[in-house]
Amino acid sequence: MPAAMQANYKLFASKCSKCHTIARPINTMMKRDEWERYVKRMMHKPNSGISDNQGKQIFEFLIFDQTERKDKNPKTFFPALSDEEKARLTAQGNRLAQKLDRRRREYQEDLNAAQGEILSSLETKMRGVVQRYAQENNYATILDSSAQNSPVLYASKNIDVTQDLVRLYDQAHPAKAPAPATTTPPGAKPQ
Ligand code: HEC
Numbered sequence: 001m002p003a004a005m006q007a008n009y010k011l012f013a014s015k016c017s018k019c020h021t022i023a024r025p026i027n028t029m030m031k032r033d034e035w036e037r038y039v040k041r042m043m044h045k046p047n048s049g050i051s052d053n054q055g056k057q058i059f060e061f062l063i064f065d066q067t068e069r070k071d072k073n074p075k076t077f078f079p080a081l082s083d084e085e086k087a088r089l090t091a092q093g094n095r096l097a098q099k100l101d102r103r104r105r106e107y108q109e110d111l112n113a114a115q116g117e118i119l120s121s122l123e124t125k126m127r128g129v130v131q132r133y134a135q136e137n138n139y140a141t142i143l144d145s146s147a148q149n150s151p152v153l154y155a156s157k158n159i160d161v162t163q164d165l166v167r168l169y170d171q172a173h174p175a176k177a178p179a180p181a182t183t184t185p186p187g188a189k190p191q
Contacts, residue, residue, distance in 0.1 A: 039055050039059045133164065
């Protein structure tokens with residue numbers, strides 16, 4: 001270790017062992033920006049006794065130690081997994097992926113079912129409105145020119161009854177007003 005770095009190490013060993021052993025930073029792998037953040041965090045702890053300048057020197061040692069020792073011996077810090085452990089983790093990962101897949105499918109099915117229910121109830125109600133409208137106004141047929149594959153090639157705007165039907169539908173099936181927000185009654189004591 002270069003002499004300047006030895007001085008940084010000594011500072012590190014004395015300052016960073018005040019509240020925990022130096023094993024803590026010695027055994028921790030971090031990237032440069034994480035070390036920077038960490039040294040600042042430690043400096044800002046009450047009574048850390050580390051000045052800005054000392055913090056910089058300690059940071060330099062930590063980066064030296066990270067790049068020269070830890071990064072060169074990653075196995076020491078991330079012990080190799082045994083084959084058994086690997087197989088177990090892989091199986092667990094697969095199970096979770098399957099579960100997620102199933103949930104996603106179920107959710108999509110429920111969503112489709114709910115949409116289907118809404119549409120068919122809408123259709124039933126609309127059919128009733130159209131029937132009544134046709135009878136009251138003596139229409140022989142009412143065509144849905146918006147439908148896919150509609151046989152209607154041209155229809156004058158003057159005979160378009162869409163707006164009437166929408167209005168009648170809204171009258172027959174008014175949207176429910178949202179429930180009033182519950183408010184604390186006046187004079188209620190806070191709990
Ligand atoms: C004033 C007390 C104090 C000093 C001085 C101190 N630390 Fe800490 N350190 C803590 C405490 C408390 C924790 C655990 C809680 C936390 O992470 O904030 C901790 C946790 C850590 C961790 C653990 C991170 C993890 O994920 O396990 C590291 C690394 C660390 N300190 C490095 C240092 C370094 C490097 C120095 C010297 C610059 C230092 N500490 C000086 C109080 C201190």
